[in-house]
Amino acid sequence: MKKLLLFTLLLAGCQTSYHLTGQQNNRLAVDGSVVADTSTVRWLMPYRQNLDKTMNEPLVTFTERLEKKAPESALDDILADALLVQAGKRYGKAIDVSHLNYGGIRNGLPAGAVTTGNVFEVMPFDNQLVVLTLTGTQLMQFLNHFAANDEALVVGGVRVRMANKTINSATLGNGRAIVPGETYTVAMSDYIANGGSGADFLKTITARDNVNYLIRDALIEYFREQGKAGQPVTPKADGRITIE
Structure with missing residues (x-):
């Protein structure tokens, strides 16, 4: 036991202690003056080529540029419709x-050509699809919440009339009224x-x-399906959001 204690003390006494005596820093500009490490570039090249091939895949062709806009835009509508269609396919129910x-x-x-990379720019987050079953009362609460708090209400499968950020009326896309006691499936992000x-x-x-x-x-697969027709697409806002 004494030998073990002596050995431990000797080992501790042999350890070197370090103390910070000063520090300095320099700003390094990440530009053309930074020389790339060629071995790292070669190692990454196959991955970069595969990534470029994936991101540059053309999905569909649009005749004009689309931007989001309140209270509604062609971009808002086609994204919401894409989710509506693809969510139904993946969920297995309408x-x-x-x-x-x-x-x-x-x-x-x-x-022009819309690529996979373009869709990543539109939707860069890894949000998962969730389907909630809401009563008509809860669905109206849901719609009113986003009508009041978001700049625009981006929805598919429903048409609303609103004033002062409050929904006056809402019907499903097929013209059915939203009944308080009935239930409805709603696709959204996690x-x-x-x-x-x-x-x-x-x-x-x-x-x-x-x-x-x-x-x-869901958006990528929807646009890929649209592109299979081989014809340019001209998305338009369909008036599902009416401001009174």
Whole structure:
């Protein structure tokens, strides 16, 4: 025991202690003056080539550039419709209403070929698809919340008339009225379903299906399907949001 204690003390005494005596810093500009490490560039090249090939894949051709705009735009409508269609396919059941967070739409889409990379610019976040089953009363609360708090209401499958950021009337896309006691399936991002953008009331919804499907992938697959026709597309706002 004494030998072990002596050994421990000797080992501790042999350790070197370091103390900071000064520091300095320099600003390094990341520009053409920085020489790339050639071995690293060669190592990354196959991955970069594969990434470029994926991101540059043309999906569909638009005849004009699309930008988000309040209270409604062609971009808002086609994104919401894309989610409505693709969510129904992945969920395996018809979806009544789709919703996208207006603030989550981060870019427009160009005229000409729309690529996978363009869709990443529009929807850079890895938000997952969630389907909530809401009563008519809850659905109207949902729509009114985003009408009042977002710059624009980005929805598919529903048409609304509103004034002073309050919805006066809403009907489903097929003309059906929203009945308080009936239930409706609503496709949205996990961010919103988890109470994002102030939608805390959604946290209490138990009729929830987490679909293993990125919102971004839904948009990519929708545009790819549209592009198979081989004809340019001219998206238009269809008047689903009416300001009175």
